[in-house]
Amino acid sequence: MKNSGMRSRFEDTDIKFLKGVGETRAKLFASELNILTFRDLLNYFPFRYVDRSRFYQIREFQGEMPLLQIRGHFINFTTEGEGKAKRYRGTFTDGSMMMDVVWFSGIKTISSMYVPMKDYVLFGKPTLYKSYWQMAHPEVEPYDPDRPPSGFQGVYSLTDQTRRRGFGQRMIQKAVGNLLAMPGFANIQETLPDEIIERYRFPSLSQAYRELHNPTSPDNLRKARERMKFEELFYLELQILRYSRRRSHTLRGHVFEKIGDYFNRYYSECIPFELTGAQKRVLKEIRADMKTGRQMNRLLQGDVGSGKTMVAFMSMLMSADNGFQSCLMAPTEILAGQHYETVKEWGDKIGLNVALLTGSTRTKARREIHAGLISGDIHIIVGTHALLEEKVEFRNLGLAVIDEQHRFGVAQRAKMWAKGTIPPHVLVMTATPIPRTLAMTVYGDLEVSVIDQLPPGRKPIETWLRSDANRGEVNRHIWRQIQEGRQIYIVYPLIHENEKLNLKSLEEGLERTRQTFPGIEISFVHGKMKPAEKDYQMQKFVEGKSRIMVATTVIEVGVNVPNATVMVIENAERFGLSQLHQLRGRVGRGADRSWCILMSKEQLGGTTKKRLGIMTATSDGFLISEADLKLRGPGDMEGTQQSGIAFDLKIANLATDGQIVSAARKAAEDVLAGNPQIAGEIQDADRDNAVRLDLAGLNILACELKRRFDKKVDWSQIS
Ligand code: ADP
Ligand code: MG
Numbered sequence: 001m002k003n004s005g006m007r008s009r010f011e012d013t014d015i016k017f018l019k020g021v022g023e024t025r026a027k028l029f030a031s032e033l034n035i036l037t038f039r040d041l042l043n044y045f046p047f048r049y050v051d052r053s054r055f056y057q058i059r060e061f062q063g064e065m066p067l068l069q070i071r072g073h074f075i076n077f078t079t080e081g082e083g084k085a086k087r088y089r090g091t092f093t094d095g096s097m098m099m100d101v102v103w104f105s106g107i108k109t110i111s112s113m114y115v116p117m118k119d120y121v122l123f124g125k126p127t128l129y130k131s132y133w134q135m136a137h138p139e140v141e142p143y144d145p146d147r148p149p150s151g152f153q154g155v156y157s158l159t160d161q162t163r164r165r166g167f168g169q170r171m172i173q174k175a176v177g178n179l180l181a182m183p184g185f186a187n188i189q190e191t192l193p194d195e196i197i198e199r200y201r202f203p204s205l206s207q208a209y210r211e212l213h214n215p216t217s218p219d220n221l222r223k224a225r226e227r228m229k230f231e232e233l234f235y236l237e238l239q240i241l242r243y244s245r246r247r248s249h250t251l252r253g254h255v256f257e258k259i260g261d262y263f264n265r266y267y268s269e270c271i272p273f274e275l276t277g278a279q280k281r282v283l284k285e286i287r288a289d290m291k292t293g294r295q296m297n298r299l300l301q302g303d304v305g306s307g308k309t310m311v312a313f314m315s316m317l318m319s320a321d322n323g324f325q326s327c328l329m330a331p332t333e334i335l336a337g338q339h340y341e342t343v344k345e346w347g348d349k350i351g352l353n354v355a356l357l358t359g360s361t362r363t364k365a366r367r368e369i370h371a372g373l374i375s376g377d378i379h380i381i382v383g384t385h386a387l388l389e390e391k392v393e394f395r396n397l398g399l400a401v402i403d404e405q406h407r408f409g410v411a412q413r414a415k416m417w418a419k420g421t422i423p424p425h426v427l428v429m430t431a432t433p434i435p436r437t438l439a440m441t442v443y444g445d446l447e448v449s450v451i452d453q454l455p456p457g458r459k460p461i462e463t464w465l466r467s468d469a470n471r472g473e474v475n476r477h478i479w480r481q482i483q484e485g486r487q488i489y490i491v492y493p494l495i496h497e498n499e500k501l502n503l504k505s506l507e508e509g510l511e512r513t514r515q516t517f518p519g520i521e522i523s524f525v526h527g528k529m530k531p532a533e534k535d536y537q538m539q540k541f542v543e544g545k546s547r548i549m550v551a552t553t554v555i556e557v558g559v560n561v562p563n564a565t566v567m568v569i570e571n572a573e574r575f576g577l578s579q580l581h582q583l584r585g586r587v588g589r590g591a592d593r594s595w596c597i598l599m600s601k602e603q604l605g606g607t608t609k610k611r612l613g614i615m616t617a618t619s620d621g622f623l624i625s626e627a628d629l630k631l632r633g634p635g636d637m638e639g640t641q642q643s644g645i646a647f648d649l650k651i652a653n654l655a656t657d658g659q660i661v662s663a664a665r666k667a668a669e670d671v672l673a674g675n676p677q678i679a680g681e682i683q684d685a686d687r688d689n690a691v692r693l694d695l696a697g698l699n700i701l702a703c704e705l706k707r708r709f710d711k712k713v714d715w716s717q718i719s
Pocket of ligand 2: 308309403
């Protein structure tokens with residue numbers, strides 16, 4: 001076992017050396033399934049398991065059937081249809097009844113492969129077609145009397161290519177079986193330290209592999225899966241923690257020692273409302289962070305309308321009280337403009353100098369702002385990513401607040417740090433909440449604060465799901481609201497890759513709206529407009545001069561028009577749930593009853609129906625994003641794509657394995673506490689539950705960390 005990381009190991013053996021594989025199949029393995037070594041094959045887990053303990057009979061079939069096996073023979077075969085509609089049909093019987101077996105592709109190969117009257121085992125999912133049972137593209141193998149029906153069996157995902165080349169389930173099962181039977185396999189190098197295996201009573205690696213490929217019982221299978229998921233997450237967490245430890249040791253932060261005059265005066269004399277309990281709690285968390293001497297890196301999650309802006313402002317007051325400047329960065333000019341109005345109004349009351357810097361700030365004003373930032377005259381600067389330009393220098397930037405994090409690449413944040421020798425504290429605000437365990441994993445060392453309470457007196461927004469057939473009803477509703485003096489949003493998605501086509505569908509929407517509501521002033525806004533024109537159209541709506549706004553999602557984030565009471569979203573099925581939730585948050589900001597109307601196609605697919613159903617069922621942004629995550633998976637989540645962290649999880653699922661994520665995180669913390677050298681530390685405070693590893697265990701960690709992460713980006717530096 002000594003130096004086992006250095007020597008070539010059994011698991012690293014080229015797959016072509018496996019009995020029953022060879023050069024040709026090895027190429028197919030590599031190109032189709034990305035399996036190059038023994039380890040790759042062992043880690044190619046079945047995606048489902050089926051009960052092969054018995055043969056079903058066709059006459060037993062009823063209702064929704066699972067994947068199952070039957071035994072019998074084909075009576076005859078026919079080819080039907082032409083071209084794309086061509087199919088190959090076999091009539092099959094097991095003695096109890098007859099059924100059809102159909103193939104829609106690979107007909108040439110299939111037709112030469114199977115013959116009538118021979119004994120076969122068919123494996124597949126029966127479906128009822130025109131009150132006749134059929135099975136499409138089953139696995140077919142000759143009946144082998146020496147191979148009795150056996151327990152649970154793994155089903156591997158294969159590609160069309162592999163199947164077409166005659167490489168089916170049976171083949172991969174045999175390959176795995178051969179591998180598991182090799183003497184080398186029994187001595188396979190364990191990948192978790194003994195201490196961890198004992199603590200969680202995990203099966204050994206070889207036991208786990210055996211169970212995953214050929215389960216002996218559902219319970220043993222569950223334990224094996226748990227171990228594998230844990231292992232995957234454990235190393236991920238360990239890696240994240242190692243780097244965040246290093247970062248927190250090397251990155252010092254400004255010390256905000258005191259709460260001073262700005263904060264106290266604003267809080268006691270100027271604040272326009274009573275803070276909610278959640279706002280107060282979060283402010284305390286931020287306060288505690290900023291006085292430690294470490295750089296704060298905190299994610300502030302709060303649903304649309306939960307009052308994040310005031311929290312940001314009061315944090316900036318703490319910064320000012322300690323003699324530091326702050327910036328507030330927003331993803332769009334419109335949002336930056338609105339933030340500026342708000343923060344300026346608040347800041348004016350206590351004599352803070354607030355400025356706005358965006359891409360369209362004129363040269364002269366821009367120069368003055370640059371000068372004001374260097375001299376320290378400007379206390380708070382609000383802006384877009386124009387704030388990140390090199391020419392923008394601060395006298396002493398103490399706090400950077402970033403609104404709507406998912407619009408900013410993480411690299412941009414890193415850029416901002418570089419602006420001083422001691423980086424500013426960073427507060428990232430988002431209304432797209434993600435579960436805490438996931439946030440910690442995605443963002444590594446980001447601390448998380450949550451505003452889980454809305455200011456009092458908010459009216460819930462009614463959400464309707466409607467289709468073209470209900471357009472009359474929807475239009476009448478809009479008319480009534482307009483007559484009552486209210487305003488309406490109508491939002492279109494970006495449907496085509498092609499910008500011209502996008503504009504076309506938007507312009508058609510505008511035309512239709514004009515015809516339906518003649519004489520009503522309409523604002524028209526989209527992303528490709530000149531900023532001046534966009535601002536003009538927006539301003540018209542903000543001031544109530546136009547009653548309807550037809551727009552793309554440029555209005556998604558932040559605009560505040562309390563008189564708007566109806567949000568119509570066209571082609572709602574094309575939006576992500578979080579995006580729909582954001583859009584819905586544009587209404588319900590005033591005292592009046594509000595509606596969000598999701599327009600969609602008449603016929604919706606199952607998942608789409610579920611997704612839109614969630615929108616009508618709840619207004620809780622946390623529930624919505626969690627549901628979205630489950631339906632779409634974290635790889636799709638806004639934010640993770642830009643974060644530069646490639647999730648390469650084979651078996652664990654961040655959305656559904658929350659408990660294992662927590663356990664893995666805790667184990668990683670305990671291991672680091674017991675073995676600080678893993679993070680390049682000399683000593684650590686004594687901790688309960690610290691796990692001290694022996695040399696063999698440390699060796700395993702070193703090997704696994706190297707194998708898993710060495711080639712990847714060092715994402716701690718950009719988080
Ligand atoms: P978001 O979290 O979506 O950015 P905002 O900060 O824009 O929310 O706040 C939404 C609205 O609620 C604003 O008009 C704000 O002034 C108001 N608000 C914030 N906090 C409170 C509070 N504690 N009580 C009453 N109104 C509040
Ligand atoms: Mg906001």
